[in-house]
Amino acid sequence: MKHIKKGHEPEKFTNWKALENDDWKPSWDDNFQAPEKPIVHDALLKEQGYICCYCGMSITRETSHIEHLKPRSNYPSLSLEYKNLIASCQGESEKPPTVPVHCGHKKKYWYDENLMVSPLEINCVDFFQYPASGEILPTDNPDKKAAAETTIKKLALDIDKLQKMRKKAIDGALLAIEGLTDKEIQLLAQGYEKPDGNGQYTPFCAAISYLFKNYF
Numbered sequence: 706m707k708h709i710k711k712g713h714e715p716e717k718f719t720n721w722k723a724l725e726n727d728d729w730k731p732s733w734d735d736n737f738q739a740p741e742k743p744i745v746h747d748a749l750l751k752e753q754g755y756i757c758c759y760c761g762m763s764i765t766r767e768t769s770h771i772e773h774l775k776p777r778s779n780y781p782s783l784s785l786e787y788k789n790l791i792a793s794c795q796g797e798s799e800k801p802p803t804v805p806v807h808c809g810h811k812k813k814y815w816y817d818e819n820l821m822v823s824p825l826e827i828n829c830v831d832f833f834q835y836p837a838s839g840e841i842l843p844t845d846n847p848d849k850k851a852a853a854e855t856t857i858k859k860l861a862l863d864i865d866k867l868q869k870m871r872k873k874a875i876d877g878a879l880l881a882i883e884g885l886t887d888k889e890i891q892l893l894a895q896g897y898e899k900p901d902g903n904g905q906y907t908p909f910c911a912a913i914s915y916l917f918k919n920y921f
């Protein structure tokens with residue numbers, strides 16, 4: 706999981722919400738659609754460097770959906786609150802339905818202030834360990850372990866599919882460091898924490914960066 710620094714919401718989204726009056730209310734279910742919805746979706750993708758808010762796989766507008774960190778069911782007042790919106794992998798209308806389900810669709814209406822690791826927390830990366838096997842493990846830190854374990858389970862971050870994808874990304878990164886000194890590897894690890902020239906993060910960069918920092 707990589708920290709997402711929330712920026713300002715798109716102006717067009719603000720203006721649309723400001724149209725609220727006695728006869729019309731902005732609503733996620735009833736009228737949040739084009740052009741505002743794709744504008745917000747694109748802003749989230751850009752903010753996140755085009756990786757999933759939870760697992761870190763590469764996403765586009767087609768292969769992702771707008772996710773409510775705090776679910777609409779329990780937090781209806783936050784349904785159009787930009788700071789509560791993030792982009793998760795697995796699209797809204799991918800047909801046939803995406804299986805296995807993980808990340809936002811798996812999380813669904815779950816949220817727990819104490820037991821959910823949020824990508825909006827600046828230290829969210831510290832909750833997990835990423836060995837070269839592609840696994841995601843909870844940290845050994847007793848203060849953080851319960852939340853990490855619960856989050857992994859609730860979002861299905863440890864399923865075979867994601868483990869294989871992480872392993873593939875890690876293997877690719879390991880190939881690229883052959884012959885480098887430890888110092889060069891650490892510099893590279895820092896590089897994975899920043900987006901590239903196109904504003905994109907390397908998929909699973911949190912796992913790669915963790916591995917380089919902890920095993921070299």
Ligand SMILES: [Zn+2]
Binds near residue numbers: 757758759794795
């Ligand atoms: Zn994901």
